[in-house]
Amino acid sequence: MSREPSNTLAVQVASLRKVYGDVVAVDDxxxxxxxxxxFCIIGPNGAGKTTTIECLEGLRQPDSxxxxxxxxxxxxxxxxxxxxxxxxLQEIGIPPRMKVREALYLFAALYRSSLPLTxxxxxxxLDGFLSKRYGSLSGGQKRRVxxxxxxxxxxxxVFLDEPTTGLDPESRFRFWEYIRRQNARGMTIVVTxxxxxxxxxxxxxxxxLNKGSLVTAGPPERLIEESGLVARVVLPRAxxxxxxxxxxxxxxxxxxxxxxxxxxxxxxxxxxxxxxxxFLSEKGVASGVLEARPANLDDIYFxxxxxxxxxxxxx
Amino acid sequence: MNATxxxxxxxxxxxxxxxxxxxxxxxxxxxxxxxxxxxxxxGVIEIPVERDTGVVEMFHVRDVLLAGNIAWVAAVFxxxxxxxxxxxxxxxxxxxxxxxxxxxxxxxIIAPLAVGAAVIVVSLALMxxxxxxxxxxxxxxxxxMVALAIFVSYLAFAALGTAVTARxxxxxxxxxxxxxxxxxxLVLSGAFGPRQAFPTALQLVxxxxxxxxxxxxxxxxxxxxxxxxETTIGVPVWVxxxxxxxxxxxxxxxxxxxxxxx
Numbered sequence: 001m002s003r004e005p006s007n008t009l010a011v012q013v014a015s016l017r018k019v020y021g022d023v024v025a026v027d028d029x030x031x032x033x034x035x036x037x038x039f040c041i042i043g044p045n046g047a048g049k050t051t052t053i054e055c056l057e058g059l060r061q062p063d064s065x066x067x068x069x070x071x072x073x074x075x076x077x078x079x080x081x082x083x084x085x086x087x088x089l090q091e092i093g094i095p096p097r098m099k100v101r102e103a104l105y106l107f108a109a110l111y112r113s114s115l116p117l118t119x120x121x122x123x124x125x126l127d128g129f130l131s132k133r134y135g136s137l138s139g140g141q142k143r144r145v146x147x148x149x150x151x152x153x154x155x156x157x158v159f160l161d162e163p164t165t166g167l168d169p170e171s172r173f174r175f176w177e178y179i180r181r182q183n184a185r186g187m188t189i190v191v192t193x194x195x196x197x198x199x200x201x202x203x204x205x206x207x208x209l210n211k212g213s214l215v216t217a218g219p220p221e222r223l224i225e226e227s228g229l230v231a232r233v234v235l236p237r238a239x240x241x242x243x244x245x246x247x248x249x250x251x252x253x254x255x256x257x258x259x260x261x262x263x264x265x266x267x268x269x270x271x272x273x274x275x276x277x278x279f280l281s282e283k284g285v286a287s288g289v290l291e292a293r294p295a296n297l298d299d300i301y302f303x304x305x306x307x308x309x310x311x312x313x314x315x
Numbered sequence: 316m317n318a319t320x321x322x323x324x325x326x327x328x329x330x331x332x333x334x335x336x337x338x339x340x341x342x343x344x345x346x347x348x349x350x351x352x353x354x355x356x357x358g359v360i361e362i363p364v365e366r367d368t369g370v371v372e373m374f375h376v377r378d379v380l381l382a383g384n385i386a387w388v389a390a391v392f393x394x395x396x397x398x399x400x401x402x403x404x405x406x407x408x409x410x411x412x413x414x415x416x417x418x419x420x421x422x423x424i425i426a427p428l429a430v431g432a433a434v435i436v437v438s439l440a441l442m443x444x445x446x447x448x449x450x451x452x453x454x455x456x457x458x459x460m461v462a463l464a465i466f467v468s469y470l471a472f473a474a475l476g477t478a479v480t481a482r483x484x485x486x487x488x489x490x491x492x493x494x495x496x497x498x499x500x501l502v503l504s505g506a507f508g509p510r511q512a513f514p515t516a517l518q519l520v521x522x523x524x525x526x527x528x529x530x531x532x533x534x535x536x537x538x539x540x541x542x543x544x545e546t547t548i549g550v551p552v553w554v555x556x557x558x559x560x561x562x563x564x565x566x567x568x569x570x571x572x573x574x575x576x577x
Contacts (some may be wrong), residue, residue, distance in 0.1 A: 109320045
């Protein structure tokens with residue numbers, strides 16, 4: 001990937017590598033974020049999401065590789081860089097005695113322009129605790145304040161590290177509606193999340209990270225298409241008799257099989273549902289036990305990354 | 316970083332400081348209370364001051380009480396309050412948070428430093444007004460020299476406090492260190508009772524403490540001392556200025572080397 005600044009790319013990352021002692025947190029990671037898009041980084045804990053986003057924010061110096069954000073180097077061109085970005089960190093970063101209103105006014109004063117504070121406060125539901133001290137807020141309230149502070153300077157690019165963790169469904173919905181409105185005005189959004197349904201619903205591009213490396217990246221629908229997965233079938237093990245994972249894996253339409261103590265998950269192409277149903281009736285298993293649904297981003301995630309199954313057990 | 320942002324930062328830091336009842340008590344109420352209590356008791360004792368011309372001017376202990384108080388108020392802000400703010404910034408990732416904003420990091424040291432200076436000035440003004448109204452105090456020195464002495468003392472204390480806590484990430488540890496530094500200094504400096512009564516060894520230790528120099532500078536300058544006047548430490552005023560300036564310079568250099576932003 002070129003080191004030349006681009007007008008159409010908000011973020012350009014080439015061969016990024018970051019090591020902490022013996023642990024390789026991010027390894028040979030390259031990707032680009034288009035201007036005006038909503039870009040989502042997904043991965044399990046320890047995948048390198050926060051390290052990656054902190055390299056983009058200029059808070060961490062990459063060991064090798066290059067990062068350009070809004071056409072500038074976050075560390076070398078720091079003075080220019082900080083005017084172009086907004087950041088929400090996972091950790092706290094506001095004095096506990098500072099009131100929410102004071103934090104908003106202070107951060108608004110730091111930038112050349114700012115979003116209308118009354119609207120920002122209303123949309124992120126801060127109105128009820130503007131006069132409260134930051135230290136006395138609940139986890140979800142603190143997170144909303146930090147999101148507001150990331151957005152208040154009306155940045156070109158905003159980095160949000162797990163912004164919706166700890167928010168209730170209503171707050172999450174309102175957060176995404178507000179983010180989409182800012183995105184429609186041209187703001188580029190780079191976000192990490194644990195919620196796959198959010199990534200699917202709101203993000204233009206999804207990047208899967210695992211153990212510091214890129215697994216796959218692209219628009220959610222395209223990722224599903226390219227994976228060859230069309231459907232997922234779940235079979236309760238108790239009803240299967242002698243049928244096991246290996247029998248199912250041998251079927252031509254099956255791409256992947258995972259077994260847990262109670263169930264077998266079968267992933268496959270367009271024929272998988274019929275083929276599994278036929279196979280089961282051949283083996284004398286009642287076809288009513290089969291449960292199927294179209295493949296989605298969760299399946300891509302679990303196949304690419306997953307050691308945990310979606311029902312909570314270990315594979 | 317524009318002027319509006321800096322103003323907003325200082326106002327916000329001032330509001331935060333006002334929310335520390337302990338610090339406000341130490342900075343405003345305690346010195347005033349000490350001033351009044353001593354002013355009405357030992358304050359009446361006369362202090363004859365002989366000028367270079369041979370003329371002897373009569374002052375009273377009450378006249379210099381507030382000068383001595385300001386010395387330890389400056390120490391409270393420099394050694395305890397400012398480092399507490401900086402340790403809190405470190406502990407709560409506030410330095411880190413501001414690093415991704417247009418605010419230059421050094422402003423986060425300048426702002427609480429300025430707030431401390433403002434509170435010291437308010438504390439001084441409060442004692443001056445009360446002193447004039449209630450105790451009829453006199454001032455026999457140069458306002459510029461006194462102002463310079465307060466400034467240099469505060470700078471030395473602030474640099475010392477910042478250097479000592481440069482790597483502390485916990486406000487309790489920071490406060491402990493500040494108190495360990497401040498409390499013996501307060502006693503040995505003579506700010507809370509004449510140090511001439513102490514054993515010689517303790518007096519010698521006191522001679523090297525910055526608060527002793529600040530205390531002597533301010534009380535002597537208040538009564539009209541010149542650069543050459545010898546204070547209770549046994550050195551001229553200019554040596555105390557140089558000593559405090561030297562502590563400030565060494566501690567600033569140490570802070571630059573040691574200071575951790577996260």
